[in-house]
């Protein structure tokens with residue numbers, strides 16, 4: 001199957017690694033672009049649309065972006081798209097504590113991808129996984145994975161294969177690839193083969209979330225970010241991981257709630 005390339009504009013290596021793994025069998029090849037995009041305030045849709053338009057303008061071509069929310073049902077959907085800032089300031093422990101006064105611990109992980117061409121309206125694809133918020137469990141180094149439980153396991157307790165089969169991101173990418181297939185015969189346009197919806201993502205070592213080899217393609221995790229980012233390798237991660245230093249192929253992180261990991 002020939003592949004097609006889509007530019008994924010994101011600053012978050014965890015998102016990129018998961019999206020690449022989920023799409024690995026679909027014939028869609030993701031190239032990442034780490035462009036600084038200021039995010040507006042608003043609903044999930046408003047934020048994603050605006051982000052997609054700005055990204056497409058900056059890149060000067062078709063792009064995909066995504067915005068991820070963690071919505072607590074007891075708090076009527078908050079922190080929602082602002083979870084990044086909550087995670088940065090109060091960590092996973094603080095997020096769990098926000099629900100201490102409520103019996104209802106249910107929450108929804110929501111991923112909204114947008115496909116956008118410059119000058120056009122973005123097209124949105126939403127994936128939603130329902131779970132509940134618990135005290136942190138698991139080795140996860142990606143965002144709020146340790147506190148989001150789905151059918152008895154937190155995302156952080158699942159291996160990447162399990163998470164990528166049921167996650168909010170997987171569900172959104174299924175819709176995106178189905179649309180690409182219908183619209184363009186797969187991928188972002190131009191010539192090439194078809195892209196069936198991602199059905200069975202390849203297993204990926206969860207340690208990759210922090211910046212290590214991807215077992216799916218054998219390259220460095222940061223390959224997608226290009227030389228500029230690889231060489232800086234400092235503080236590029238989404239708040240979930242502050243990359244402290246790179247030594248050879250080892251990466252060290254501080255997580256927002258004080259945890260540390262070395263991969």
Ligand SMILES: O=P(O)(O)OP(=O)(O)OP(=O)(O)OC[C@H]1O[C@@H](n2cnc3c(O)ncnc32)[C@H](O)[C@@H]1O
Nearest residue numbers: 010011012066067068084142143144145238239240
């Ligand atoms: O450049 P972009 O793509 O916007 O990347 P970001 O890190 O700023 O991401 P968002 O604005 O979408 O904020 C979402 C927050 O949720 C975190 N996050 C995203 N997907 C996650 C997942 O599958 N599991 C756990 N945390 C996740 C992420 O690290 C952010 O803290």
Ligand SMILES: [Mg+2]
Nearest residue numbers: 011039067084
């Ligand atoms: Mg963001």
